Amino acid sequence: MKSYIALFTILISPVVFAKTYTEEEFIKKVNEEVKKKVETIKNKSVSELTKELLDKEEKLKIKELELQKQHDAIKVSENEVAKKYTDLSEKQKSFIGCIEKNDDESKGRIGQLVEMVSNMKPEKASEVLTVQDPEIAVKILQVLEPKKASKIFNFMNKETSAKLQKQYLLMKK
Numbered sequence: 101m102k103s104y105i106a107l108f109t110i111l112i113s114p115v116v117f118a119k120t121y122t123e124e125e126f127i128k129k130v131n132e133e134v135k136k137k138v139e140t141i142k143n144k145s146v147s148e149l150t151k152e153l154l155d156k157e158e159k160l161k162i163k164e165l166e167l168q169k170q171h172d173a174i175k176v177s178e179n180e181v182a183k184k185y186t187d188l189s190e191k192q193k194s195f196i197g198c199i200e201k202n203d204d205e206s207k208g209r210i211g212q213l214v215e216m217v218s219n220m221k222p223e224k225a226s227e228v229l230t231v232q233d234p235e236i237a238v239k240i241l242q243v244l245e246p247k248k249a250s251k252i253f254n255f256m257n258k259e260t261s262a263k264l265q266k267q268y269l270l271m272k273k
Contacts, residue, residue, distance in 0.1 A: 211243070
């Protein structure tokens with residue numbers, strides 16, 4: 101197709117009409133003109149291709165920079181998350197330490213109350229535990245000797261005794 105276009109161009113140009121060619125000269129001249137046109141097209145294509153490649157290379161560099169920025173941002177985020185995790189772990193340990201300390205102190209206070217109640221007569225102990233918070237009363241009764249606890253339950257009114265015994269049984273499970 102290109103050779104026909106080149107041939108047509110050669111045939112139409114005024115320079116060609118001025119001279120008469122033999123068939124061999126004509127074919128030779130047509131081939132030369134076709135080669136010139138092909139070279140021109142090749143040169144244009146190479147320069148355009150080179151420009152296109154340079155443009156694509158520039159776009160790739162830009163994309164690479166964007167990816168590097170994202171990678172750096174992710175690293176920063178990972179570091180921040182790791183730091184927050186460490187801080188949270190330390191706070192958790194501190195919190196658990198406070199809870200354990202409070203539990204130990206609570207057990208110590210319950211132990212003191214158990215000692216006081218165990219030194220009381222069952223009638224007086226039942227009066228004290230009846231007005232006490234039911235959870236605390238059950239914790240105290242749980243630690244007392246079973247004989248002492250049963251005597252205390254006997255001196256309580258039936259409703260309070262039943263309620264505390266129920267909580268006591270549920271606590272034992």
